[in-house]
Amino acid sequence: MPKRYVIIGGDAAGMSAASQIRRMDKEGEVLVFEKEGVISYAQCGLPYWVGGVVSEKKKLIARTAEEFLNRYNIDVKLYHEVVKIDPSKKEIKVFRREEKDEIAVPYDVLLIGTGSTAIVPPWEGRNLPGVFTLKTMGDAEKLLDWLSSHTPTKAVVIGGGYIGLETAEALHSRGFKVTVLDLAPQLIPTFDKEIAEIAQDALTRHGVEVHLNEEVVGLEGDEKGVKAVVTKNGKFEADLVIISIGVRPVSELAKEAGIELGPKNAILVNERLETSIPDIYAAGDCATHFNRIKNAPDYIPLGTTANKQGRIAGINMAGGDAKFAGVVGTAIVKVFDRTIARSGLGERDCEALGIPYQVVLIKARPVSHYYPWEDEILTIKLCYHKDNRKLLGGQIAGGLGGVDKRIDVLATALFHEMTIDELQALDLAYAPPYNSVWDPLQQASTVAQRG
The missing domain is CATH 3.50.50.60 (FAD/NAD(P)-binding domain)
Incomplete structure (x- = not known):
């Protein structure tokens, strides 16, 4: 059988x-x-669909249930x-x-x-018209459908994580006055403070208000819709609210x-x-x-x-023998004209795990010093073990160019348990428009060696 x-x-x-x-x-x-009624779609693309960068729903769908059945004889029951x-x-x-x-x-x-x-606390008013999450295709469809028949102007995003910041940018691009609220003392708590502040600066420079240390206690409104988000410190007017505090x-x-x-x-x-x-x-x-x-x-x-x-x-x-090699915690997010990325452990992670660590923090151009570069220079922070000098993690911030290349190199180094000193031996691509003769990661390694 x-x-x-x-x-x-x-x-x-x-x-x-x-x-x-x-x-x-x-x-x-x-x-x-x-x-639900849809499968095999790109959840990470939902903020870009809401913001209009992705023009239509079907571009986010890899394959339909009908395609899986007709091409692969995989029976999907929606x-x-x-x-x-x-x-x-x-x-x-x-x-x-x-x-x-x-x-x-x-x-x-x-x-x-x-x-x-999506995590939605039992706040009073969480079910008011105009209050949404943005986790599934259904969430995005409900939001866009609601926007097609309503004309809100003030949006509050509760939560300053990856999706929260991407959603804030998406709503800003649609012309909203956007406010981001977060319970923590900084945005994106998985990042260290120096890098998170660069993301916050990108938001504020583009007119997005950021309020930290704000504990939401409820939402106010009536049958017509939400009118405000209430925190322990005050009240923020809103006719659209996105709850994005994690999953x-x-x-x-x-x-x-x-x-x-x-x-x-x-x-x-x-x-x-x-x-x-x-x-x-x-x-x-x-x-x-x-x-x-x-x-x-x-x-x-x-x-x-x-x-x-x-x-x-x-x-x-199906009877094979494959093993999941594991993760090192690599992530990247665009915040307007800035990019922040991380891989491995940050300072708080090291402290929580009781790992003796050291840090090197540098700023470097992602291209040769003489080559024109109008974008942001890179901020690189690396953590490494104090005793054996093994890389523990790193975080990078910069403009729209250069961050992704370095975070992937770092992720590879972490995957293979390299030391911070071994970064200098890597044979990385070099040409003036793309790099210096010593890559910024290698520059950080040199600074770490000097102690």
Whole structure:
């Protein structure tokens, strides 16, 4: 009998797994259950669709359910919500939204790819018209549909993380007066202060108000819509509010099935993406991600990781033997005319883990000193182990050119456990329009050697 592969969730991890299973097993039955009406789309592109950089929805969709069925014989069931996993019977219970009934579906191997969901605190007024999250395609559609029939002018973005800042820029480009509120004393708390301040400066230079140390307690408005965001310190007028304070893994199904959870209640998986129950795998934003630097399970939900984990889970589900190598925590974000990026650990991470560390902080041109360069110079901050000098992490800020190249070099160095001194030996590309004879990362290494 052909093997039945069942996948819960039709986004990055789920569809990567489904595709890999089909490559390895031409005869097996591949069933994907997705509770929404769209699959395989770029969540990270949603702020750019809202802002008009991406002109239409279909550009964010990699493949439709029909394409998966016709080209790969992968059966995707839209508007099918899995409500229970029963490992003892090796079956799931599925609520079919359109039929309004519940069915039982047996499986041989199961993948949980339920992703993450936006965190929305129980604030009074959170359900007022004009209050949105921006996590899913459905969220973006609701926001754009609402904007097509309303004319708000004052937008408040609650949360100064990656999506919050990208959304602030998107709304600014649509002509809104934008205010960003954050509970923390700085934007993007995963970055160190020196780098976060560069992002904040980019916002304020473009007319976006930033208010830190602001604890939201509720939202005010009436049946016509939201009118203000209330914090412990005051009140901020708004006729549009985006809540963007982070995400949490959707792991309730796994927990109820007796599957072990890990950091931040993500589903704990091993290097083969197996859970604590045989024949059940998990991947993507709902699962843990092994951190190579911490040498421990972590939770760093990103689309790149979800695709990698989905592929590896699919190989193993189909009888192969692949291992997830882990992450080093690499991320990059554009904030108007500035770019900030990070990989590995920052100072606060090192302090929290009790790692003895040292820091080098430099500013450098990303091109030769004599070559014209009108963009921002790079600010580079590297952390390395005080005793063995192994690289622990780094953060880079600059303009729209030069940051991405260096953060990827740094991520590669961290992945291979290089020391800060070994950066100098790397054979990196050089021509005056692109680099100096010594890359800025190598310049930082030289400063670190001088002590």
